[in-house]
Amino acid sequence: MVRHPVGRMRPGRIWAWLTEPLPVPPEGLRRGPLRPDAFGSPLRSARLTSQLGVALGVAFGICFLTGLYSHVLQHPPAWLWLPTRPAGLYRFTQGLHVATGLATVPLLGAKLWSVYPRLFTWPPVRSLIHAAERLTVAALVGAALFQVISGVLNIAHWYGPMPFFFTDAHYWVAWIAIGALVSHIGVQLPVVKDALRRRGKGEPGSGLVDGVSENGREAAGGRREFLLAVAVAAGVITLATLGQTVRSLSPLALLGPRRPGTGPQGLPVNRTAASAGVRDAVLDPAYRLTVTGLGRSVELSLADLAALPQHTTVLPIACVEGWSSVGTWTGVRLRDLLSLIGADPETCTAEIESLQAGGRYRTSTVGDPADDRTLIALRLGGEPLALDHGFPARLIAPNRPGVLQTKWVGRITVRGAS
Template structure:
């Protein structure tokens, strides 16, 4: 006898749960997640939870804003991860020394897309916040978990953009944590929540972005008269178009009025940029002064010596000895994580020459560069072999033909191509060379 299934013919068969304990656990979890939750008493349905508290929102608008925001966050995450790996390189990571402007470009894009995301996130939250007050708040545990993921995504996005703006402005008082560490780990949590959210909402987004295009295509094919597609698309939902246009204009204005701290031709209209790349000692900005680093006395000491330690033993060089070595001049940018960058003409001793002086091969040498600064997160940095061997990597003694200003690292500082400003160690007192 043939048994008929009650399942409709067009409904795909669900995969059977595996047999054994694992299958029983899976079925139990699924059953628990789908159990209805108690509905809160109706008297609690007040304020934003009351019926009709908000006007309608366009699903298409929400999907379009989400797509734009997802692209911006994706670019931000990739460029931010790259910056973090350069500053804290794991053993497998490799970063080239050329082109010299590469980090300047990637970090400029990171900060620019982060700032442009602010109005996009604001418009996105405006388009979806009525859904945060649906009634009942959650019908099942599965829905409650999904809403919890959305809350984590929103909190992570707000944290990333807010802390990023504070870092750009160098305002660390509101952040009782080390910015780099907090920003890095919350970025992973935010991107994870974003991927989960996208996977859940993908069918809704596909329908929202595809339905109108399909309807418009059908009208064009069926209509006996020509249809102005642009007019139809705009007149169908003018509110959606206005929100998108406003968010786009705001993102563009923020970008144009800040990116000039990296893109020199736009510097005159960068009225919102916290840094002017031409303002500072010797025409370059300074993040940390000698006074702030506590090195004014030690850096100005006439008895200063640079100690270079390597396989052939230590070598101690005073300023006269450093100036007596062959001098080289390069043009390199200072590119800071806050998004600003500026080029300078630097003169000094090649790092590879100092490495060879202590009997090491520059192509295999890792150099620990230590500052006279006591403490701090960036009181030292390590120069990897690609940069050690590069002829553009200097222990600089002059900037634009003048002896280094104290705030720029006098008596000697590191300057290397394609490297974050926080790793261009100032007030260098010791070099420790080891071969890989």
Template sequence: MKLPVLPTEKSFQSPLHHPRVATVIGRWLGTAVVICFLTGLYSHFLQDTPSWLPIPSRPAHLYRVTQGLHVLSGIVAVPLLLAKVWTVYPKLFAKLNPKAIGPTLERLSILVLVSAMALELLIGFVNTLQWYPWPFPFRQTHYALAWIIVGALAVHLAVKLPLIRANWRRTPEPTPESLPANTTGLTRRGLFRTVAGAATLVGLTTVGQSASPLGAIAVLAPRKPGIGPQGLPVNRTAEAAGVSGIDATWRFTIAGPKQLSFTLDQLNALPQHRSDLPIACVEGWSQGARWEGIRIRDLLQAVGAAPHSRVRVVSMEKGGFYGTSELPEEFAADPLTLLALRLNGSELALDHGFPARIIAPNRPGVLQTKWVHRLEVVA
């Protein structure tokens, strides 16, 4: 039996497999990758803050913007990556000389780059659905893959820099006479419009989960504004957290230079304050709300602690990664940071953290700890 003949690079006659096309789409994809990487890095440092990096509590809505951009740029990168791979895949059939270090390094960098980006985008998208079918920890893996992508991208750009520079500026479209007789299909401009249109479409139909005015057209978004208890979406329910409510013996405790305990009625009798802040989740959705409760800095003052104190927050949640959290000094002292007792004018629903939860500016939703029963001043 005669074996099929493998194609070569010259087997692909479309003028769209051209360095100029790859350069233009690569610029778009590179922009999305940079935005996604920087905003993801910011989110990572908010959750695991190094001692040398002070994170400010203002602007209050900053995390809502950055994480919305993170998820948006990741989603937009999907059609851009597919278009980029389609444009350059004939190069995979070019003969490779093992002794040529440059081309070999280029081929390896492309393999690592495309594989890591595909996996990164896949698990990132699945994370927005809160589905984790893998045995490895999502956040740490997502973070490690981001650095692998950046490294592979740097190698790829260094190898391809001469070709990128040569095709950075607009080049003439090939004339019909210069193309093979059987060539049909899109022009370069038509391909650019198609790819840009696809990226714009998936962006517009998902960004409404963080940009409320576009919520009505967020048909591809896993979360939509206004849907959930008290008009606010919920990620982790009380049932999933193993919390069923409180009884008459429940007390809220704050431990510092001295220790105080309060019943829920006593907490409600303390001076109350209001903060208009969003819940902004790592999955990309966010929604503003009106919160009322006691300022954390007032509670610190009541136990004789300095306003700029680190505070450990302890939840009644059973299990999970976020049963405790920590408020850095800047957040604990911010007047917008509350031990919240009410949401949008009503007592907190159990799924929103009844009897008390933390709400602070510029914080990921996973750190706005629910079902709080204890605060500890960290020495």
């Protein structure tokens, strides 16, 4: 068996081989954007790029952590305990996720503008390690653009341009983005620290971005104005969408697809009864809610459910698109329904099944059915549920994504010990 020469190299020689300069392409190819003077804006600088990078890194970090929390709530591992209090925690984290994601639109645009000339550095690839670094940056840029664009399309409920399931793609590409970002930070951190320390001292020679020297105070003032414009743009976009979560800001939510207070019974709706294909089933006088498990079963009509002890709670509906609204819900505690078949809500879980025929979120699991605020709701705001809000019965529980607040409930299956 013949071994590759790299396999016999010592670590030091491998590093030398990876960093060994590659042949420079012919100078005649250095045309158009590859020319030394192709980019002459005095606004670009190492400090500007570093400041934008820090802001973008913070925004991406917040987006990643809040998005990860949302994904875990929607796909909870069996071994992980998730809190039900505070009841509005998901509402806050997902609102923050969408707000910071939208704020990255001007930040990402400005950042790409500031580093755009680096795409045309000469020579394009200096060594194998430099080629690897450029591939990492390409992965970061591609993943960042994918996340921002797909996120905006999801908020707008425009799924036609996305021939994939948004949630899964958004989640996995987020890992690519955060991995590439961590790698990029590791490479650029010394440069960023040096650039940020140069406040008011100017920048020598070529700088980080494109080899353009700083043109005195005028250029510095231009950079400050540029940063201010980016900050204002991020603020305006945030205010124009945050109203879909914060009711007091709803008059400003010009870009928000949903607003608190808009929709049947004062709450927005994503999926209607007609689109779910459940109208006939939910309006059937023979409707029964089946509670089953542990070898026992009980069927309850709507009148039977109304005859059970009723409880009222105030809980938000918070959806992955970032909108949320608070409602006053009345119905039967889930724990009381489980008790009808002798199940102990402290030691079991409940699978909630909708009457809709299909869909990824047709069923959902309640890991803590003992919580007193978890209801099979029959009424909203003192009135029977509207069809689009889940009539005749729906799940409402604290700290839970909207897609898991199952509507048009037809069956509850108990899992676990009695």
